[in-house]
Amino acid sequence: MSTADEPQGMLARGLAILVALGNHPEGASVTEIARDVSLPISTVHRLLATEASLSFVSFDPSTKRYRLGFKVFELAHKVSSVASLADAARPTMRELSAATGETVQLAVLSENRTLFLEKVGTPQPIGIRGSVGDSESVHATSTGKVLISGLPDDELDALLTGSAFEAHTANTITDPTRLREHIEQVRAEQYAVADEEFDEGVRAIAVPVRDGRGQLRAALCVSAPAFRTSAETLHGWLTELRAAAAEIGTRLPLSS
Amino acid sequence: MSTADEPQGMLARGLAILVALGNHPEGASVTEIARDVSLPISTVHRLLATEASLSFVSFDPSTKRYRLGFKVFELAHKVSSVASLADAARPTMRELSAATGETVQLAVLSENRTLFLEKVGTPQPIGIRGSVGDSESVHATSTGKVLISGLPDDELDALLTGSAFEAHTANTITDPTRLREHIEQVRAEQYAVADEEFDEGVRAIAVPVRDGRGQLRAALCVSAPAFRTSAETLHGWLTELRAAAAEIGTRLPLSS
């Protein structure tokens, strides 16, 4: 929201429409989307027609509403960086979830947010919200803190300086200076805890996943309702969590 | 590949580039993509830059290669038609897979192909290839046959007339007339079998998944290596398969 060098062409507009459609699970009309993306209706109409003809959006003639199309879904499973990570992690995540009885998630950094690539839920009646494909802010989540702790100093500084840190709960760390100290601690200890900092009533602990080269590739976390999860419980999972992360790491293809 | 009314604008070209990138899991250079989409390099370069700035593609400066970006992944999980189906189906599919010991898949029709939305694998050492997001031809797969059997007659005719049916194995039905008869049978019996018609050594059986209104929403199949799966075994799963499909159907939100 700071660098104002957004492209403006038809492609950028078309992609913006796709993103806007992402926020309308029930579909949206031309007019609604035009509002969302601040463009003339006729322009949006034409762009949607193009996208529909390529199956990037689907159009329901009876309701005159547009939704994201199958092509997007199809392409997503070819995002190789995600696929290889999630594939490598899935079995281990299942084991870890079984061992802890709680939700295990895998996340990477995307546009300064922690993006969840994979989730293994708990059979318990009360679980953790959020699903694969969601992203949450870095400063209030265990995975987010682990992920930014792996950034080079200049990028971390830029992030800490450039953003405002919204308070999601009373526990959220919003002061850049305190956050900086916190991240240094994460760097030193190689794990991060979020103690009801994003969602009231949820605690989580995360560790880095590193490939054979030691490169930080993702963060792995266990999240659980606070009422059944003390700080001790959380730290008790650390060994298993680290073992799981290591196992995933060894299975990772070394890219580039 | 018959109607030649493909759009040509910058948006269509940009989307074509995304699709092309989907076929390059290891990433591709500007030049390679330009070749793939038959466009001038400078044009492709500019479009890629736009897409990169919006995270639809990622660019590795060291290798100068482009890949599909996180945004595509993020959006995909908001393709509501897919998400609701897959969510509704997942638990039942797990049970069915456990009961049969084989791979269970859920598919819908997309651009005259059978697109797999969800897959629950087998713990057995020899499994079924193909993954979520892949699509296969309709005439040689059990799910494909079920899905096109639900088309209105005119659309089915158009499909049968308009396409050439490639022989994937010796068993593939390639003659439109025979395929038509076959589909009539599927309509009558409400299930379809693929007997090593797509992959040598793989047999599968599929049934329709219908929502509360009786609308065909997907196809559910069990696939297994032929060496451990006789025709009888396959048909033996039919009852469980139908029960599973019915269960999924009741759980489906009635869209539109």
Next chain:
DNA sequence: CCCGTTCTTTTCACTAGATGGAAAGAGTAT
């Protein structure tokens, strides 16, 4: 049944901005 309202879809003259050949820059191999 008609008219007002609100949405979608199409049209078209204008010109913003996309185009793509060419040249410069950056690597890499010979």
Next chain:
DNA sequence: ATACTCTTTCCATCTAGTGAAAAGAACGGG
């Protein structure tokens, strides 16, 4: 050092995208 290949930038040309406005479609209240 030279040649080759690929990436990146440039810019004069003119295509093709733009968006206000009009036409069409659908709905509902009086």
